[in-house]
Amino acid sequence: MYDDLKGKTAIVTGSSKGIGRAVAERFGSEGMNVVVNYHGDEDGATEAAEKIRQAGGKAIVIQADVSKKEDVQKLLKAAVDEYGSMDVMVNNSGFSKPAPLHEMDEEDWRSVIDVNLTGTFLGGQAALRYMLENDIQGSIINMSSVHQQIPKPSDSHYAASKGGIKLLTETMALEYADKGIRVNAIAPGTIATDRNDDTKPENETKQMKKIPMQTFGKPEEIAAAAAWLASREASYVTGTTLFVDGGMTLYPSQLEL
Numbered sequence: 518m519y520d521d522l523k524g525k526t527a528i529v530t531g532s533s534k535g536i537g538r539a540v541a542e543r544f545g546s547e548g549m550n551v552v553v554n555y556h557g558d559e560d561g562a563t564e565a566a567e568k569i570r571q572a573g574g575k576a577i578v579i580q581a582d583v584s585k586k587e588d589v590q591k592l593l594k595a596a597v598d599e600y601g602s603m604d605v606m607v608n609n610s611g612f613s614k615p616a617p618l619h620e621m622d623e624e625d626w627r628s629v630i631d632v633n634l635t636g637t638f639l640g641g642q643a644a645l646r647y648m649l650e651n652d653i654q655g656s657i658i659n660m661s662s663v664h665q666q667i668p669k670p671s672d673s674h675y676a677a678s679k680g681g682i683k684l685l686t687e688t689m690a691l692e693y694a695d696k697g698i699r700v701n702a703i704a705p706g707t708i709a710t711d712r713n714d715d716t717k718p719e720n721e722t723k724q725m726k727k728i729p730m731q732t733f734g735k736p737e738e739i740a741a742a743a744a745w746l747a748s749r750e751a752s753y754v755t756g757t758t759l760f761v762d763g764g765m766t767l768y769p770s771q772l773e774l
Contacts (some may be wrong), residue, residue: 519748526600526749528592530554530583530640531610533561535710536660539736540607540743541576545569547744550600551576552592554583556610575600583636584628593643602773604653605747606644608637609660614673626674633678635650641689650754656696656747659686660739661702661758663765679704683758691755699755701746706762709733729764729772730749 526549533555542565544551553576555562566576581588596603611633611745614625615768637659637732648655663677664672682702690700707724709716716733725731742761745751746771760766 518568519547519744521749521763522744522747524550525604526550526552526596526602526745527605527607528552528554528593528596528640529607529609530581530636531556532565532607533558535712536705536708536736536739537607537609538565538700539646539740540609541565542568542572543737543740544574544605544747545574545576545746547574550596552596552599553578554581554592554610556580556582568668574739583608583640584631586639589639589643592640593647597647599634602651602653603644603647604655606640606655607658607660608640610636611660611675611678613672615671615675617671618673619689621674629674630678630681633675634681637682637685641685641700645689645693648698649693649696650664655699656748656751657689657698657700658743659700659702661686661704663704663706663760663762664684665702665704665758666766668725670768686747686758687756694755699746699751701751701754701756702758703742703746704758704760704762704766705739705767706760707733708736727769728762729769731766732763734761734763 529541531537532553553562553566564577566578569576661682662679664676665683669676686702
């Protein structure tokens with residue numbers, strides 16, 4: 518638990534399910550005010566908000582498409598109107614639509630980039646403007662992936678978006694460090710969520726060969742990293758990507774040599 522987070526306000530995009538929901542619920546257990554964002558899963562967002570309240574936090578539920586500037590502004594306005602401030606921005610929304618590059622539809626390329634990378638840009642920009650205008654030394658956390666470092670065949674748009682998030686995070690951090698605004702990224706490995714095909718039984722054996730720790734991560738483990746990065750415990754940490762991946766980025770194939 519991080520006492521300094523109590524009463525702070527966070528926006529968590531894409532928090533109706535999976536990693537985003539776990540982050541939102543962890544923030545609630547820290548006594549934070551949380552804007553729970555969803556695109557299509559209102560029921561999941563409502564459930565997450567109720568768990569946040571049960572844990573001692575406060576929550577509101579807002580529908581928004583993070584690839585649209587006006588929707589991102591709606592999230593920020595909701596946070597400020599309801600709680601009077603905004604201290605932490607977690608740009609978590611993301612998805613993929615796998616296809617070999619030579620068969621990939623241009624519309625699918627654009628939609629993945631628009632949500633994953635442009636959504637992170639819009640969320641970060643809105644947070645920066647608010648923090649600068651109100652002299653808030655806040656925290657921005659961008660959800661990346663091990664695939665900012667590891668190529669991902671049949672997911673070139675996803676890998677490109679996460680590689681972009683890496684340098685966007687580092688550039689934002691460098692540009693605003695002197696304002697006391699910290700910007701970091703989290704790069705999850707294979708996390709056991711309902712939507713992750715890699716963790717389904719038919720794919721488990723193949724995927725486990727890529728993970729030195731021989732286990733899938735839990736959304737709650739990503740949430741723990743987010744809580745730390747948002748807290749004063751990480752007050753001297755900016756511009757870094759925290760890999761939470763069970764060792765996936767350690768080239769586990771080297772163990773077979």
